[in-house]
Structure formats: C-alpha cells, structure tokens
Amino acid sequence: MVVPSFGLLAQSILSGIFLGGMYGLVGLGLGLSWGLQRQINLTHFGFVFLSAYLCYQGATVWGVDPLLSLIIVIPVFFGIGVVMQWALARFRISAFNSLLVTFGLTVVIESLIQYVWTADFRKLHSAYGEIKFTVFGLYVPLPEFLAFVVSATLAVGIWALLRHSDLGKALRAMAEDAPIASAFGVNERAISLLLSGTCIALAGIAGAMFALTYTLTPTQIFSWVGVVFAAVMLGGLGNPLGPLLAGMIIGVSEAIAMTLFAPSWAPIVSFSLLILMLLFRPART
Amino acid sequence: MNPKVLGVIVAAGAALACLPWLGVPAFYKSFFYLLFHWVVLAVSWNILSGYTGYFSFGHGAFFGAGIYVTAFCAVKLGWPFLATLPAAAAVAAALGVGLGAIVFRVSAVRGELFALLTLAVTFVLATIILNTPIDGGPGIYLLGVNLPKLGPSPNASIYLMGLATATATVLIAYLVYVSKFGAGLFAIHDDEDVAEVMGVPTYRFKLLAFALSCALAGIAGGIHAIFISYITVSEVFSITVPLSVVLMSALGGSRHWIGPAIGAIVITCLLFFFTAGDSAVIGRALFGLILVLVILFMPQGIVGMIVAKWSALFRSSAFDTEIEHPRPATTAPTAPPVPRFDSTKTLLRVEGLSKSFSGVKALQDVTLGIRQGEILGLVGPNGSGKSTFINVVSGHFPADRGHIVFEGREMAGLEAHDRAKAGIARTYQIPRPFAQMTVLDNVALACMYGVSGLSRPAARREAEVHLHFAGLWSRRLAMPDDLNLHQRKFLELARALAARPKLLMLDEVLSGLTPTEIEGAIAMIARIRDQGTTIVFVEHIMRAVTALADRIVVLNHGAVIAEGRAEIVMNDLGVRTAYLGAAHA
Numbered sequence: 001m002v003v004p005s006f007g008l009l010a011q012s013i014l015s016g017i018f019l020g021g022m023y024g025l026v027g028l029g030l031g032l033s034w035g036l037q038r039q040i041n042l043t044h045f046g047f048v049f050l051s052a053y054l055c056y057q058g059a060t061v062w063g064v065d066p067l068l069s070l071i072i073v074i075p076v077f078f079g080i081g082v083v084m085q086w087a088l089a090r091f092r093i094s095a096f097n098s099l100l101v102t103f104g105l106t107v108v109i110e111s112l113i114q115y116v117w118t119a120d121f122r123k124l125h126s127a128y129g130e131i132k133f134t135v136f137g138l139y140v141p142l143p144e145f146l147a148f149v150v151s152a153t154l155a156v157g158i159w160a161l162l163r164h165s166d167l168g169k170a171l172r173a174m175a176e177d178a179p180i181a182s183a184f185g186v187n188e189r190a191i192s193l194l195l196s197g198t199c200i201a202l203a204g205i206a207g208a209m210f211a212l213t214y215t216l217t218p219t220q221i222f223s224w225v226g227v228v229f230a231a232v233m234l235g236g237l238g239n240p241l242g243p244l245l246a247g248m249i250i251g252v253s254e255a256i257a258m259t260l261f262a263p264s265w266a267p268i269v270s271f272s273l274l275i276l277m278l279l280f281r282p283a284r285t
Numbered sequence: 286m287n288p289k290v291l292g293v294i295v296a297a298g299a300a301l302a303c304l305p306w307l308g309v310p311a312f313y314k315s316f317f318y319l320l321f322h323w324v325v326l327a328v329s330w331n332i333l334s335g336y337t338g339y340f341s342f343g344h345g346a347f348f349g350a351g352i353y354v355t356a357f358c359a360v361k362l363g364w365p366f367l368a369t370l371p372a373a374a375a376v377a378a379a380l381g382v383g384l385g386a387i388v389f390r391v392s393a394v395r396g397e398l399f400a401l402l403t404l405a406v407t408f409v410l411a412t413i414i415l416n417t418p419i420d421g422g423p424g425i426y427l428l429g430v431n432l433p434k435l436g437p438s439p440n441a442s443i444y445l446m447g448l449a450t451a452t453a454t455v456l457i458a459y460l461v462y463v464s465k466f467g468a469g470l471f472a473i474h475d476d477e478d479v480a481e482v483m484g485v486p487t488y489r490f491k492l493l494a495f496a497l498s499c500a501l502a503g504i505a506g507g508i509h510a511i512f513i514s515y516i517t518v519s520e521v522f523s524i525t526v527p528l529s530v531v532l533m534s535a536l537g538g539s540r541h542w543i544g545p546a547i548g549a550i551v552i553t554c555l556l557f558f559f560t561a562g563d564s565a566v567i568g569r570a571l572f573g574l575i576l577v578l579v580i581l582f583m584p585q586g587i588v589g590m591i592v593a594k595w596s597a598l599f600r601s602s603a604f605d606t607e608i609e610h611p612r613p614a615t616t617a618p619t620a621p622p623v624p625r626f627d628s629t630k631t632l633l634r635v636e637g638l639s640k641s642f643s644g645v646k647a648l649q650d651v652t653l654g655i656r657q658g659e660i661l662g663l664v665g666p667n668g669s670g671k672s673t674f675i676n677v678v679s680g681h682f683p684a685d686r687g688h689i690v691f692e693g694r695e696m697a698g699l700e701a702h703d704r705a706k707a708g709i710a711r712t713y714q715i716p717r718p719f720a721q722m723t724v725l726d727n728v729a730l731a732c733m734y735g736v737s738g739l740s741r742p743a744a745r746r747e748a749e750v751h752l753h754f755a756g757l758w759s760r761r762l763a764m765p766d767d768l769n770l771h772q773r774k775f776l777e778l779a780r781a782l783a784a785r786p787k788l789l790m791l792d793e794v795l796s797g798l799t800p801t802e803i804e805g806a807i808a809m810i811a812r813i814r815d816q817g818t819t820i821v822f823v824e825h826i827m828r829a830v831t832a833l834a835d836r837i838v839v840l841n842h843g844a845v846i847a848e849g850r851a852e853i854v855m856n857d858l859g860v861r862t863a864y865l866g867a868a869h870a
Contacts, residue, residue, distance in 0.1 A: 040397055091581050099397050100531065101580050107528065107573030111566045222524045226408050229401055264422075268412045271405040278402050279391055 012255040020251025021148035024244030025206040027232040029199035035238020036175040038095045042102040046109030051207025056124045073204040081200030114218040122216040147209035158240040230274035286463045298452030305441035314444040321447035325454045327533035327545035329501035333494045335539030338474035343403025345526035347377040347499040351506025356425040370507045377503025378496040385495040411522035424517035462542035475719035484705030484734030532576045538586025630657040638687035647673040649843040660820045662834030670843035671823045675790045679711045680704045710786035714793040716773040718765035725761040728783045735784025755779035790821040
C-alpha cells in the first residue's frame with residue numbers, strides 16, 4: 001500500500017464520481033424495469049453495448065457524431081423494448097424466468113456484436129473526445145463530464161416525472177399492485193409497453209455515453225453486470241436517483257481502492273458491497 | 286429406491302469403462318470426457334438448484350475453486366495428482382458451506398437475489414485468486430504434473446476419471462432424489478416456510494445439498510485442470526460454466542435427477558457439431574437462443590415433459606379402478622387415545638408472549654394454558670392477533686418476548702421444525718399445499734417429518750390412511766391446483782394430521798365452505814379430538830365455535846380480554862364492545 005498525494009487522491013475521487021455516474025446511467029433503466037415491473041432485464045447490458053458499437057460504427061465508418069446518432073438509436077431502441085415487452089407479456093413470464101430469458105438474449109446480442117465487430121478492442125474517436133479542462137487543479141475530461149451530466153439529468157428528470165405526473169403515479173400504482181391499479185383505470189398494458197420502451201431507450205443513451213468514454217470489447221458486457229446490479233440494489237429498486245447515488249459511492253470506493261492497492265483489486269469493492277447489501281439490507285428490495 | 290435403476294447406472298458406467306481398451310481413437314475419448322465433464326457439472330448443480338429451487342449462478346466459482354486447488358497443490362506444492370482431488374472437493378464444499386451458512390439464514394435472499402449473490406461471489410473469488418500468489422496473473426501450467434496410470438494412455442486416464450466422477454454424481458443425484466432428504470428438498474422448492482413448519486430442517490438440508498453440489502463441482506474442476514493443462518482466471522471464471530449448467534438443466538428438466546444429464550449430453554453434442562465447423566461465436570449465440578426457447582416453450586424440460594405425459598396416462602387409469610373400490614375409513618391414526626378432557630394437565634402453556642411488526646403490537650403479553658385433550662376456541666375481531674398466535678407458537682415467526690412451554694419443554698428458542706417434531710402442527714387459513722407434489726406426496730411429507738418420522742415408503746402407506754379419513758383418497762394422484770377450495774382445505778387438514786401431532790392448530794379451516802361442508806368439517810374435528818389430539822381452533826363462524834369448543838379465549842388488539850366457557854364469555858361486556866363497538870354493547 002502506497003500513500004498517495006492529496007492531488008492524486010482528489011483526482012481519483014473525481015474519476016470515481018464520473019465512473020459512478022456511468023454505473024447510474026447504465027443502471028437507471030435496469031432498476032426501473034426491475035422495481036416497477038418486477039422484471040430483471042439483463043438484455044439492458046446487451047443493448048448498452050449494442051448502442052455503443054452502433055455509435056462507434058457511425059462515428060468511425062460513416063462519420064456521424066455519436067450524439068447525433070442517438071436521434072436514430074433512441075426511437076429504434078424504444079421500439080425494440082416495446083416489442084420485447086409484448087413478447088414477454090404474451091408468455092406471462094415470472095420474474096425469475098425473465099432473468100433466464102434475458103440472459104439468453106444477452107448472450108445472443110453479445111455473439112452478434114462479436115460476429116460483426118470481432119473481439120478486438122474498439123475506441124471511438126470524436127471531435128471532442130480528447131478535450132480536457134482544469135478545475136481547481138483537477139483534470140476534467142469532457143466526455144466523462146458530459147456522461148455525468150446526462151446521467152444526473154435523466155435520473156432527476158425521471159424522478160420528478162414519477163413523483164409528480166399522473167403517468168408517474170399510475171406507474172407507481174401499477175408497481176404496487178397491478179390488478180388493483182387496472183381496476184382503477186390504469187391501462188397496465190400500454191403503460192408497461194411504454195416503460196419497457198423507455199428503459200431500452202435509456203440503455204441506448206447509456207451506450208452512446210459509454211462509447212464516448214470507454215474502450216469497447218464484447219466480453220465486457222458481463223463484467224458490468226455485477227457492479228451495476230450492486231448499484232441498482234444498493235440504491236433501491238424503482239427509485240431513479242438510487243442507482244446514481246449508489247453508483248457514485250461504489251465508484252469512489254473503487255477509485256480509492258485502486259489508488260491505495262492495485263487496479264485489479266477494484267472489482268472486489270463493488271461485489272463486497274453487493275454481498276453485504278444483500279445480507280444486511282434485504283428489506284429494501 | 287429402485288435397485289434396477291442403480292443397476293443400470295452402474296452397468297452403464299462399467300460398460301463405458303471398457304472403451305479405452307477397445308482401441309477407440311483418442312479424439313472420441315476427449316469428446317466423451319467432455320460429455321462426462323458437463324454431466325457432472327449439470328447434475329451436481331441440480332442437486333441444490335433444481336431440487337430446492339435455489340438457482341445458483343455461482344457454480345463456476347466452486348468449479349474454479351476445484352481447478353485452482355488442484356493446480357496449486359499439484360504444481361506449487363508437488364502433491365500427487367489424485368491426492369489433490371479430495372482437497373479440491375473439500376475446499377469447494379467448504380466455500381459453499383461458508384457462503385450458505387450466511388446466505389441461507391437471510392430469508393429474503395431467495396430466487397433472483399440468491400442467483401445474483403452467487404454470481405457476485407464468483408467475481409470476488411476470481412479477483413482474489415488473480416491478485417494473490419495462487420495465480421498472480423500469468424496463469425498456471427500443469428504440463429509437468431504426472432497423471433496416474435489408470436488406463437492404457439494418458440487421455441484414457443482422464444477419460445476414466447471423468448467417467449468415474451460422472452457415474453458417482455448421477456448415483457448420488459438419484460439416491461438423494463428418492464430419499465427422505467430429497468423429499469425435504471423438493472418441499473423447500475415449493476414452499477420453504479411450510480416445509481420448515483412441517484418439520485423439515487430446511488437450513489441444514491440446504492447446507493447439505495449445497496455442500497454435495499459444490500464438492501462434486503470441485504472434483505470436476507480438479508480433473509478439468511489436468512485436461513486443459515493451462516489455466517487462467519479469465520477462462521476459469523468466465524460466464525460459460527454457470528450459463529451452460531443452467532441451460533442444460535432447464536433443457537433436460539431440473540425437477541428430475543436424470544434431466545440435467547440428458548440436457549448436458551444434448552447441448553454438448555449440439556455445440557460440438559455446430560462449433561466443429563468454424564465459428565464458436567455462432568455456437569454461443571445458439572446457446573442463448575436455445576435457453577430462451579426452452580424457458581418460453583418447454584419450462585419443464587425434456588424429462589419433465591415425458592414424465593408429465595406418462596403420469597397423466599397413469600392417473601387416468603388409476604381413477605377408473607378407484608371408483609369401483611371405494612375404501613371407506615373413518616378413523617385416522619393419531620396419538621394414542623387419552624382421556625377426553627384432562628383439566629389437570631396443561632399441554633401448552635404460553636406466558637407473556639409478545640410480538641410486534643414494526644410498531645404494530647400483534648400480541649401483547651398473552652398468557653394462556655391449553656389443557657390436554659380440549660378444544661380451545663380462539664376468537665376475536667379481525668386483526669386481533671389470532672393468526673399471529675398460531676404463527677408464533679408454530680415457529681413461523683420468532684416471538685419478541687415470552688415463554689412457550691409444550692409438555693414441560695421450552696419451545697420459544699427452538700426452530701419451527703423442532704416444534705413440529707415435538708408434536709405441534711398447524712393449518713394455514715389460505716391452504717398452502719406443495720404445488721408441484723401430488724396430494725399423496727403432500728401428505729406423505731408430513732408423515733416423514735412429523736412426530737413419527739416414517740421412512741419414505743412407510744410414509745406413503747400411512748398417507749393413504751389419512752387421505753381416506755379426509756375423504757381425498759380418490760384425488761390422491763391429483764395436483765393441488767386441480768382441487769377445489771373445499772378439497773384444498775381438507776388436504777391442509779390431512780397434512781396436519783399426518784404429522785400425528787399432539788397439538789393441532791386450525792386457522793379458519795371453515796371459512797369459505799358451504800353450510801353442508803361446514804357440518805362435515807365440524808364432525809371431523811370432533812372425531813380428531815376424540816382420538817386424543819388437543820385442538821386450538823381459530824374461527825369466525827360462531828356456530829362452529831359453540832358446537833366444538835370446550836373453552837374459548839377472546840383476543841382483541843393482541844391481548845387476551847376474556848377466557849372461559851363459550852356461553853359465558855360471549856355475554857361478557859368487554860367482548861361485545863370489542864366486536865360491536867361501545868354503542869351496541
């Protein structure tokens with residue numbers, strides 16, 4: 001263990017916050033569909049990466065800005081989410097089986113990505129990808145900052161929507177007791193299609209941000225599963241702000257662990273947090 | 286247990302053992318080894334996850350632990366290879382037991398949470414191995430390890446070790462499946478709380494199943510280490526193992542001992558034919574796709590479907606014979622007859638019993654005695670704590686404070702299954718049968734884990750007697766979902782009686798029945814008591830309470846407000862106020 005300088009520690013805490021923003025962004029849609037729909041949709045991870053690769057393809061091959069390609073990605077992914085929910089609802093699938101089915105679908109998506117883009121590392125290069133600015137002597141890379149802003153804006157926006165709009169109230173009523181909510185006039189079918197579409201569209205946005213900041217490789221899909229689940233469960237299911245806050249806690253603890261010990265020890269932080277959470281705070285799930 | 290099945294498993298193992306001496310090309314030995322490898326992993330996973338329903342996504346962790354124990358002991362400590370296998374099994378089992386000892390105590394960690402937790406454990410273990418001298422990063426080569434000479438060539442030796450492990454694993458899975466232990470595991474699968482209240486030591490059983498499952502995966506890992514001969518953390522702890530075993534068991538049928546083995550063979554062959562061409566990526570996509578299709582269209586798996594078809598045939602023919610030969614029975618074998626009402630002997634004494642649910646006081650300082658052989662009516666408005674009383678006495682919930690003394694023994698600290706063994710049984714207001722067992726097996730389970738603790742065959746025989754008593758014998762092969770409410774209520778009663786309890790607690794058995802059915806049930810409850818069983822009877826139907834109860838106890842807001850003979854208590858001012866409000870009293 002080496003004692004790092006104050007500047008190095010502050011810089012690593014900042015990068016932990018940015019990493020946490022990413023955890024929160026990837027976990028946002030996952031937590032919403034789990035908490036409000038009792039559906040553990042692992043394909044979320046597949047779609048994050050699919051979107052990231054599409055943005056990469058757009059930027060590198062076709063010369064389209066990754067943020068611009070979201071104009072196509074968001075509606076298409078929304079449509080995919082709607083179709084998937086429609087199919088799952090037809091089969092009246094249980095929460096646990098939704099985990100198995102979406103696990104299978106994720107493997108299919110991963111194979112597809114590997115087939116098209118191979119297992120090599122890919123890095124998207126954009127016009128603003130390398131821009132950094134300095135605040136209080138700390139380096140702030142623009143893509144990371146942008147991803148964090150998007151993550152926080154979406155989380156707060158959806159939180160406000162759930163809390164104050166009629167649609168949000170209908171959603172929360174449905175999460176509490178779907179048959180009773182539909183007896184009171186909540187159109188459960190339409191709302192759950194809308195919610196699934198939104199969740200997958202959120203995965204699409206997360207993917208674009210991911211492509212801007214990280215190097216891509218298909219096998220990473222599963223290495224993000226554990227840590228994002230940790231953030232979602234630590235933050236509380238169905239609460240849009242939860243994954244962001246919990247993600248930041250995990251991100252910062254990982255960053256500190258990396259500075260104090262070695263980078264390869266980092267995964268143990270999130271998974272230990274997840275395990276402790278499952279064992280000692282079970283009531284919240 | 287069917288000796289023929291044992292014979293077939295052993296004979297198949299022995300026949301396959303001759304293969305290396307028949308001059309089969311090395312390629313086939315490797316292919317068969319892979320079959321054995323996946324059979325061991327899938328079947329061992331199923332012993333915990335299929336039988337009890339605790340789906341683990343962490344089988345790779347225990348398999349990986351086995352790999353690394355063997356690699357570490359053989360390469361870095363220089364142990365002979367065969368000596369490393371017991372160590373691999375022991376370490377994997379110890380990991381499983383250690384994890385289970387914590388996880389199985391937390392009742393909220395079931396289903397998807399257990400699956401995620403075990404997946405997380407895999408990553409933690411991988412991180413530890415990667416960062417410590419066990420691996421350290423570069424991986425371990427096992428090329429220098431000497432193989433024991435079991436067959437004519439090195440790959441024949443690996444083949445034979447794989448075959449021996451696979452045969453042993455299938456044997457163990459079968460023996461567990463047909464044992465009393467196995468019946469308890471399947472009860473945990475269907476409804477763990479009910480299983481515990483009926484006397485199944487759920488915590489110990491889950492640990493034992495987990496230990497068995499992990500130990501076998503550990504051995505499979507140890508052998509696989511020498512087969513692949515170069516191991517790295519990223520390969521060993523990849524998602525492949527948990528994904529494959531879940532898929533194989535789901536495809537084959539996870540509620541049957543042979544299902545995962547069939548699934549393993551089908552998937553391994555499929556993968557082999559598809560990946561033999563060029564692209565492993567297509568193979569993996571196919572994997573995912575099969576998993577999706579199986580869960581959607583064939584949730585019972587191959588073996589599950591065959592068994593369901595076969596038993597449907599069997600069931601329809603059984604019905605024909607039983608209509609011709611009804612066997613009336615009016616008495617149930619219960620505890621030996623005792624004097625009808627022995628006011629001098631207290632069977633259950635409850636003192637100062639309290640229970641709160643996050644601030645709501647469900648029971649406040651309840652003190653009462655239940656005498657040998659009596660029927661005690663427990664009445665009170667909704668929410669007065671009657672069902673909580675039953676839940677706390679049966680051990681479904683722990684008490685916050687107070688004593689529960691049954692036949693002179695303190696029960697308050699005991700787990701629910703120990704109370705069931707001591708002779709306390711209960712029914713649930715909303716029947717909670719084990720949904721995937723036949724009516725007969727539901728009742729037989731109570732015979733196995735109740736006071737008499739019968740063996741599995743004896744339990745089935747005795748269960749038939751209880752089914753006659755409850756008038757359900759003709760429905761013995763039906764599944765609980767096919768019963769109507771009345772029959773489900775009587776199944777609940779038959780199951781409680783089958784435990785041969787000394788104290789039977791009935792939670793609103795009459796609610797929802799028609800007046801004629803109520804008459805029948807009242808007569809049956811009287812008969813149960815006449816055979817010596819003491820009864821606590823929670824009921825809203827006052828006609829039944831006055832007809833049956835020797836004494837009644839009235840609860841309101843969790844406290845006893847009156848106690849005594851029915852006609853006196855019901856005229857008590859406090860009781861009338863509790864039921865009707867002050868103005869009407």
